[in-house]
Amino acid sequence: MLKMKQLTQPRVIIFILSLIVLCTLPWVVSSFILRIATGIMMWIGLALSWNMLGGYMGYISFGHGASFGVGAYITGLLMMLLHLPFFVALIISGVITYIFAMIVGYPTLRLSGSYFAIGTWAFAEMMRQLVLVLDTTGGPEGLRLPPMLNDNFFYFVMFGLALLVFLTAYFFFENSDFGLKVKAVREEEVAARTLGLNTTWIKNQVFALSSMFAGIIGGAFAYWITYIHPDSVLGPLIADQMVIMVLLGGIGTLFGPVIGAIVLYVGNQYMLAAWGQSSAYLIILGLAICLVILFLPEGLLSLPRVFKSTTKGAFARLFSPPRKTRI
């Protein structure tokens, strides 16, 4: 359990302080900023959930949006057809996406590398087409949820979910045997198996876990936006953005997805506001992706490391993942 010594570490203090700041946010900023903050929280959660699969385990999915969309639709349908309260619907949709991902994951995870990327993408497109032709989901008319116009509510829901995913990533993937096993799968799957790791089980767990988080966040999103459409929650853009955020921030790290989500989401919103009437922001987005990959392949998170050589590096140490030197 937490010891006093751990509590006084700068990292922990900063974490707790930022939690307090984030909790007071709704009473400080305007409604629009709060909406942006809600969006940031949502994307942090999504990027972190993708990072469990793509970063720690090295299985690059271009179909993670499917989990998001399935969660959104299940929550929507449960609320509209069965009139369940939001949190009940959310939890059920989390469970269903988890089970769904276990079923889908078993065949899909036999693929690896680019094949896995294309396979997940094909699956996600299939889901979108399926929802488009189904009558229950409203097809191309989309699905409307009961309106709920409390900004603070959604901010705290998204904040809570992002925190949940963050803490899961921290405790399960960064600082545990489970995380090491997952990384072992990424590095050398065959070797991991010969060391006693049941890689099939590990892969399925990670896939299902990260899908479940994406699904729950999707459910919260559906209630927040109140209107979902196959193209908006199951479109390729959702998965693409998760991938880019993680890459931008630093793949396979704890803070990378967080930073990537903030930078990309705020940047996108800013560009839309600043040059509202042009498609030029696509150019900036594309250029940014290309440049980051060419010159900062470890993501923005590696900037402090570049810094470190010139400065004392206090900042850098703060954000680099904890090193374990003691045996």
Next chain:
Amino acid sequence: MGLFMQTLINGILIGGIFITIAVGFSISYGVMHIVDFAVGEWIMLGAFTAFWLNMYTNVDPLLLIPFIALFFALIGYLFQPVIQKVVNIKHRSAAMMALAFTFGLSTLIRGSALTLWGFNNRNLITVLSEKNVDLFGITVPAIRAGATVFSILVTAAFAYFLYRTKTGITIRAAAENKTVAGLMGIDGHRISRLVYSIYVGLTAMSGVFIGSIFSVFPDMGLRYTAFAFFVVVAGGMGSFSGAIVAGLMLGLISSFVSVYMGGAYVFLILFFILYLILVFFPKGILGKGW
């Protein structure tokens, strides 16, 4: 029976166009291990180049094909070192990097095209456009027939190049096993550059046909990326016969499903089949892919 035959012919003609793209795509995947998300953008650029050239010179787009192929081959040749730099990045998810890079590239090209050329649809008119041939009561759209025949000829020529010329054999060696190829003293960089340039040239060239069969607009790439992926993956990366069979399959499935089941299910079934193929035959339907 007439409908059945018509559907069959339609199916063959839909898939035929994508064979060339699939062949170029998978050979470049074999050599460079890049899944190119920008494949649709090369198609779009090829179609637009044909459109502008046709507008200013009034030369039939079909006659411009050799020029477009060469022009884009040159672009590919000049651009390849950048891609190579990404491929060479020492990173734990190197394949990912390349994938994301091409994704960024595709966004960049699409954004530039939208900004430069606006959002309008354009119609690329060729001498074969909207004409048709009557074959025993089956109507064959001339432009599609032309595209398929041309596509088969180019693919055959490319196959000859790969299997019968020294450079071609070297490329295949590099595609099948990079280490061995390296041991044999093959210059990997030169080969990669050549292959990428061929791939871009072939893809842009196919864009001329695709643009004239459907229509030309900056967002068109997204659609055809999906089709190209289908043919490449279902056929098995790097397999010639696989690409042809998968191309035909793509066409036949879309054709038969839309006639006999309803157009609503075409994409659903296509993606479902693609997914099943990937899971159960990751080396392609003929099992000949890498």
Next chain:
Amino acid sequence: MFKKLPIRRAVVVLAISCLILSLTGCGGAKTGADAGNSASTEARDYYKVGVITSLSGAEVQGGNITKYGYDLWAETVNNKGGIKVGDKGYQVKLVYADDQSDPAAGANAVERMITSEKVDFILGPYTSGVTKAVAPILDKYKVPMITGSAESPSIWTQKFKYTFGSVPAADLTAISPLETLSKLPNPPKTVAVLGVNDAFSKAVAEAFKASAEKNGITVVKFDVVPAGTDFTPLISAIKQLNPDVLAVGGHENEHMEVIKASKSLGFMPKAFVMHYGITNPDFSKNLGKDADYTFGAAVWTPDLDLKDDLFGSAQDYVKAYKDKYNAIPDYTAAACSATGESFSAALAKIGAKPPLSDQQREELTKTLEQIEVNTFYGPIKFATDGNWYHDNVGLKALVIQMINGEQVIVGPEAMKAKDPVYPVPAFNVR
């Protein structure tokens, strides 16, 4: 130190998360209306008008048409001294937001316009999907919006309080072409209906089907296909059924591809019936003579004998539009331009000077429900109950036919400029 799989920690994590999630219930005690007090405090002597539409993404083409319409209204108003309230004219300034053709992005964008730009009122989106996502936010902030484009009937059944539409819903307009054709001396007996799987196009296709059945035309095929489908196989199948009419619900791109595919397969029905999109200049420009004789539905054409004080006659409007954008406006552009006039009239009536207070916005919304404005586009009067709540249902649906690249009104009987050409000449004899 390494530890075993931290069951204890897992419990702690879950406990913390549950705590936070349950806190959200209490944390969110404040209601949205209080949180978003959008009352403008800045002093200005012009109206700040939000424009939310698709400036990128899949619907960028139509999005820009709405933008052109709104822009032309703002420019014209400003050139004529602004919106007259009392004895003073106030200029309008448009603030744009791109919904990226995505409902969620649209919801964000409109929230930004309201809370950060503090716009007085809003000119609405191109797509029905974005309209549906934006409408609840408008209800939350009580800011009125009129969309000059969205046509999906499902918007109006939701009864949003602050959302209005100046184009009649697709199910009201799409019934007219087949109705007109059925009243000809040699009416079509069979029709094949294709629709694209988006909200608007599907509604159009369903309306085609319904009106065919109502008017005694047999529907031999009805198929709704996803966007991006290759039409060749479908048209081959339809060709075998040999219907008199092929009716298509879609946008200009699909219409173009349907005509191209039909021609390349040698399929020539007695008429092509479409809806929105054939009046888009690209349709005629790209297809040339092949575009001719296509039937469509519209609520406005440049030939109508309508006028108002701002733009003058419909013909004057067309001229102004053509000078600015080098294109002929379609009914969406016209509806967008006319949409601004509704606001002008309502503002003048209540005498609300910029910036608008919350009460004034409320008043504005009330007034929009009451007034009828006669514009170059036609009368705008929003329904106040029924299935088309807040939609401008007063407009007559016109049947148009493209002849030599011009839209000609061929129905209904009372409005027609010419008799419809039916059956239409084949592609190769035009």
Next chain:
Amino acid sequence: MELLEIKNLQHMFGGLKAISDLNIKVKPRMIYGVIGANGAGKTTLFNLITGIYRPTVGQILLEGKSLVGKQSYEISRLGVARTFQNLRLFNDLTVIENIHIGQIYTNRGRGKNRTTKDLPGEIRRLLELFGLDERATEKAGNLPYGMQRKLEIARALATDPKLLLLDEPAAGMNPKEVMGLVDLIKEVKNQYPDITIVLIEHQMKLVEGLCEYVSVMNFGQIIANGIVREVQSNPIVIKAYLGETEVG
């Protein structure tokens, strides 16, 4: 009882026989060598034992229990550890983390033979034994080649195996390094006397120095069995293997 017994093992790749009718018996605490030219089927044999491939015909018994049909991880938990000819380290993880992953399932069978070993102490012991203690926190991928080989053996040992399979541990080493490796394996055997080692090699020098007993493989078959000295003078072996490649 034999620790490892392989009976009538046969494995086909498509129509090709990679292993045919192979029989091997390994007694506990032995260092057993399998020699043969490249392509003789040695690595295939290891892959069959560790469950990476599933044999077409035949039996593989560990202490009398069949391994055939078991998954790699189950076989590992039964006490079989291995190294790979082309290193398969977790390159992006540190040296300690590599070894630690090996330790995760030392409590074989989940509670049955739960080890009472002091695991962190065991890591320290392995690091010292293999001379890796100074670079313990470096990423495995950044180690020099020789150290990577050692790390792989250390990682395999961390699983607390009964049977350790070494796949060409001396590949890519110069003669001096090979001698160092021989001493190292002897030291391992010294410190872990209960372990049985089977190693694959085509370098005679290593086998001579370490193994009491060897099998010679050629084209998927055992062509000779016995004590090193006997086998070396066996004419069939000389013809098939030693005759072609230089000894040592």
